[in-house]
């Protein structure tokens with residue numbers, strides 16, 4: 001029953017790194033296509049390497065995997081495959097993160113990855129009925145100047161981008177490092193989000209809200225360490241894009257049963273469930289709902305609430321939201 005319910009409910013996915021949807025099979029197919037040598041000799045060997053102890057140990061493999069993305073068709077194939085898989089889980093709308101600096105640093109420009117992703121979004125909308133938006137993420141381990149140059153390079157594609165975000169290694173790279181970049185993004189009419197409180201302290205969540213003026217917090221699970229912050233997030237109904245399987249794989253929580261999603265929901269926060277990097281963390285969005293339903297004994301009403309939260313927390317227009325709610 002709950003299984004069917006999870007899949008049947010219209011859901012928005014609000015925290016999905018497109019480079020993290022690259023399945024090992026596709027890594028090998030694209031490596032073959034371009035004659036790229038891989039450090040693993042089989043799909044199984046690569047998948048077996050997905051055994052992480054923290055965020056950085058994952059990011060090292062995630063950036064290595066993205067190296068097989070070379071031309072427009074690669075970005076198309078990756079994005080189109082994600083949309084088909086998401087649609088099978090009942091995703092009606094997806095707000096997709098992409099990491100331009102991972103590609104521009106390798107000499108692959110916006111003129112390569114934007115057309116590939118945008119062609120996939122158009123086909124996905126027409127063939128699957130999934131609506132989608134793009135969120136440009138800055139890599140926080142790189143400098144603020146590099147982020148600003150990336151925003152400049154994105155200007156010809158301004159109208160294809162809905163928001164900017166902040167991802168990669170959190171500790172030691174607080175939101176405050178990017179205040180000027182986010183000021184400029186907002187002046188361009190872009191919305192803002194940021195990863196905060198995944199591995200970093202609750203103070204980073206406060207900075208993201210106060211300095212970057214974010215509309216959502218990505219992860220945010222460490223907010224529970226600051227009672228006043230939890231009350232603020234509830235009062236202001238700031239959505240959290242929580243990624244349960246990611247948090248377990250990266251050892252933010254030891255086991256699914258230790259996850260604080262149910263606590264946050266019951267404290268009145270606008271919690272959503274998302275897959276983050278599904279090819280690396282062992283599941284797509286319905287798998288994440290299922291893992292939490294099982295481990296935390298979520299009621300059907302709580303499952304319905306999580307799905308509704310995802311729609312209301314999205315950047316879709318009000319007409320679209322009304323259709324899905």
Ligand code: ES4
Nearest residue numbers: 017167168195246276277
């Ligand atoms: C990420 Cl799980 C996570 N955290 C921070 N940055 C990321 N980039 C891709 N996945």
Ligand code: ZN
Nearest residue numbers: 015167195276
């Ligand atoms: Zn993420």
